[in-house]
Amino acid sequence: MRTHPQKLRWGALVALVAAAITAAGAPAGAVGQTPGLRVVRDPANRFTIDVPATWHVQTSVKNPSVVAKAPAPPRELPDSVDVIVYDMATPISPATCVHEAEQVMRFAIRSWTNVSEGPATVAGLPAYTRTYTWRASTGDQRRSVQTCVTQGRRAFMMIGTTENTPAQVRADVPVLLRVLETLRVNPGALPSPTPTAAPSGPHEH
Secondary structure, three states, X not given: OOOOHHHHHHHHHHHHHHHHHHHOOOOOOOOOOOOOEEEEEOOOOOEEEEEEOOOEEEEOOOOOOEEEEOOOOOOOOOOEEEEEEEEOOOXXXXXXXXXXXXXXXXXXXXXXXXXXXXXXXXOOEEEEEEEEEEEOOOOOEEEEEEEEEEEOXXXXXXXXXXXXXXXXXXXXXXXXXXXXXXXXXXXXXXOOOOOOOOOOOOOOO
16 A cells, blocks of 8 residues: 555644643543643743643653643543644644554544634634543543644644533633634744755765
């Protein structure tokens, strides 16, 4: 079977999304009533995003670039937001970004149920959003909102997760959406339209 080169490069992003999905099922609560948002800056200066002020945040020059988790009682799963950034070989659309992520979803959570999906806008930029429900390894029912924004060759994948109960969905999903909508891309840090070729070694004569 012939493999498209874009899918090969996408495989690296797929592996990184796995970390975000797995983290959403790790013990760490509800975001419901939050006192406000604070700005979190990507260490590589590619974007900023606002998260609830009470959340614990980890940033990294590697992926995930931002991992934010709500405080939670022991043995309860956290509400969380993860941001993953990857530079592709060629530009892709936000819809392709989200649909290709299904590869990792099949590996990490095996099955899920789509609640909704479709085009969106984040900070004036085209985006694509999918909301789905799934079961964590603990047996807890989870609901995630997956949004991708693409700018040229760069893809910004954001995943917000909460407990899939009527009360938590009513209280927390609006907060997750509010957080995801605060993504601000730094246009000055975008990669060149085509990847820079690695320097070749000395020519033999």
